[in-house]
Amino acid sequence: MATGRTHRPATRSRGIPEATVARLPLYLRALTALSERSVPTVSSEELATAAGVNSAKLRKDFSYLGSYGTRGVGYDVEYLVYQISRELGLTQDWPVVIVGIGNLGAALANYGGFASRGFRVAALIDADPAMAGKPVAGLPVRHTDELEAIITDNGVSIGVIATPAGAAQQVCDRLVAAGVTSILNFAPTVLSVPEGVDVRKVDLSIELQILAFHEQRKAGEDAAQTTAATPPRVPRTAGGGRKGPDGDVPAVMPA
Template sequence: MTPRQNRNRDRAGRGIPEATVARLPVYLRALHALQERGVATVSSEELASAAGVNSAKLRKDLSHLGSYGTRGVGYEVEYLVYQISRELGLTQDWAVAIIGVGNLGRALAGYGGFASRGFRVAGLLDADEALVGQEIAGRTVRHIDRLEDVIASGRVSIAVIATPAHAAQKVCDRVVAAGVTSVLNFAPVVLSVPEGVDVRKVDLSIELQILAFHEQRKAGGPGDRRLSGEGPPGPAQYVETVEAG
């Protein structure tokens, strides 16, 4: 069993819900901001507000870590940072390989937040001969043919895929075959992976489309009128389907 599978088993044994795990990085980001301002303690209400959740949910989430705060005082910021960082595995050194160093990959390679959060960029790879050998953020771009060597020599734990859509699945198959079980996918495609491999997808275009939907509704645009029965007539079954859903 891999270290990551052991962590997942231990987490399940402690009964930490995946929804809570997903919120922990948000709490950690808020806590880091408090640290930068020199704040030593924070109430659950203040931290919840900074994280965009209600205080009851935050207290329940943190209780899974064994952190309950002190009545009338709140949470010690530095210790809570340590608790969450330890739970997320950020007290260890995680090697990351970025595959695809176009505009997005180049930006990711130069992101300073990786090192401060326990992530080390161990390799940059691309199939473009014009990019191979270039120095980006102090690292040399290697040819994609050396992917397996870079993963092995750099002890890569996480692969970041920032390739064009048509190349993403093949790259994913190779990193998984090389032993990587965590993938962060920026390519606009759904990746197929075997059981035991975790994939997180980041699709900026989808997020923008969701924001456009909400902007349209706030402005009383076509989407809002259509769902409320106003605007140009459309198939009756469309409205019925929406209402039934």
């Protein structure tokens, strides 16, 4: 099986837009769920709903893959799983190193979905000497002094950074210098990398803050709707009528 260092995904050379590439994993996740239920075919509308996109966008995305489905039948689920997996490079073996084996790093190491999606955790690395040799997810933790040798020996091109923010840039620099060209960053900081190195940032606090914004906006909209649904109170006059725009209005209008 090919390693990650010698083979790259075909998406860029085929001119697939980055926005489409970002949606391919969503389609793959939905298709994998259908495959596990032994569903043979799926319509664009059904798959779009499962992936959380509109069907027109899905059909456009699939056109870049050369897959147009069959009218009245839909898309072959197994074929699409293979096709998208191939485009994403998931039919290859991608060795990954995780640097920073604290609570988050250990949780990532224990994630069971790597192997089924084309990734192999080659090594777990931490700067704490007390962690060296301790088993996590069936792998012994290695010290950061071994980082460069581990990357070279395993042909690693993807690194995951789960260190504190203050250590992340130094770790990033060492990964890049050793030959890593793709980084998944969980540290709460922005990394500086040279051209040709791809960084994907995952910041849970930012995602929660965005959700808080939407919650606040929804609460404001609900309050505005409540106010609009309540008719304004018109004050009564001393004679029992109500005050209108043209002055006092009698309580009982003359016939």
